[in-house]
Amino acid sequence: QVQLQESGPGLVKPSGTLSLTCVVSGGSISSSNWWSWVRQPPGKGLEWIGEIYHTGSTNYNPSLKSPVTISVDKSKNQFSLTLSSVTAADTAVYYCARRAPTVLLDYWGQGTLVTVSS
Amino acid sequence: EIVMTQTPLSLSVTPGQPASISCKSSQSLLHSDGKTYLYWYLQKPGQSPQLLIYELSNRFSGVPDRFSGSGSGTDFTLKISRVEAEDVGVYYCMQSMQFPPLTFGGGTKLEIK
Numbered sequence: 001q002v003q004l005q006e007s008g009p010g011l012v013k014p015s016g017t018l019s020l021t022c023v024v025s026g027g028s029i030s031s032s033n034w035w036s037w038v039r040q041p042p043g044k045g046l047e048w049i050g051e052i053y054h055t056g057s058t059n060y061n062p063s064l065k066s067p068v069t070i071s072v073d074k075s076k077n078q079f080s081l082t083l084s085s086v087t088a089a090d091t092a093v094y095y096c097a098r099r100a101p102t103v104l105l106d107y108w109g110q111g112t113l114v115t116v117s118s
Numbered sequence: 119e120i121v122m123t124q125t126p127l128s129l130s131v132t133p134g135q136p137a138s139i140s141c142k143s144s145q146s147l148l149h150s151d152g153k154t155y156l157y158w159y160l161q162k163p164g165q166s167p168q169l170l171i172y173e174l175s176n177r178f179s180g181v182p183d184r185f186s187g188s189g190s191g192t193d194f195t196l197k198i199s200r201v202e203a204e205d206v207g208v209y210y211c212m213q214s215m216q217f218p219p220l221t222f223g224g225g226t227k228l229e230i231k
Contacts, residue, residue, distance in 0.1 A: 036220075038167075045210065045222055045223070045224050045225045046159075046161075046167065046210055046212075046222040046225075047222070048218075048219050048220040048221065048222070050218070050219075051218075059217075059218040059219075060218065060219075061218060061219035062119075062218070062219065063119065063219065095166055095167075102172060102173065103169060103172045103178060104157055104169070104172060104212075104214060104220075105157075105159075105167070105169060105212075105220075106169050106178065108166035108167060108168070109166065110166060111166055
């Protein structure tokens with residue numbers, strides 16, 4: 001059973017950098033899956049941020065205002081999210097998820113709340 | 119980007135009664151390969167979203183058969199034949215026809231009467 005666990009600071013200052021890591025267990029990050037980040041502002045809906053393949057190939061949501069980078073560390077079986085120049089609008093629960101062929105986002109982490117505030 | 123619109127925003131259903139949620143896309147989700155790239159998720163209170171239906175009408179592993187997905191082109195429906203207490207939460211449709219990005223509907227909150 002694949003499990004994903006997010007970790008990172010719960011509070012980031014405006015104009016700062018938000019960095020999160022997702023550790024994958026129960027399966028290899030080098031499998032035929034993409035690894036995604038999705039966020040959910042408090043009381044609102046879901047927004048797909050982007051994804052990465054174990055080769056380092058990435059896809060991003062062009063609608064995001066803050067610069068986004070997703071990276072992978074195969075040796076640690078984890079991938080990471082970095083958002084730069086964050087604002088209060090980036091306050092959200094951030095989820096990591098696996099995008100499998102056909103079924104898409106089938107496994108999700110528990111989510112981690114990141115608040116952007118001074 | 120394809121915009122997904124769900125209705126209603128919320129619904130309250132008596133246990134054992136059916137429920138229906140609508141999702142409309144701004145462009146057709148029917149691919150030339152014959153598949154319709156429409157998905158349904160349920161986010162139970164305090165939990166992460168969980169996959170219910172993939173590619174329009176296929177139930178994901180472990181999903182009860184009281185859940186069904188249907189529709190075509192730009193109009194889609196998730197039906198619950200007999201609502202149970204454990205079905206409460208927010209339902210989201212999602213498309214992958216035009217990707218990136220994946221886009222979600224705004225959500226429909228299901229409550230039990």
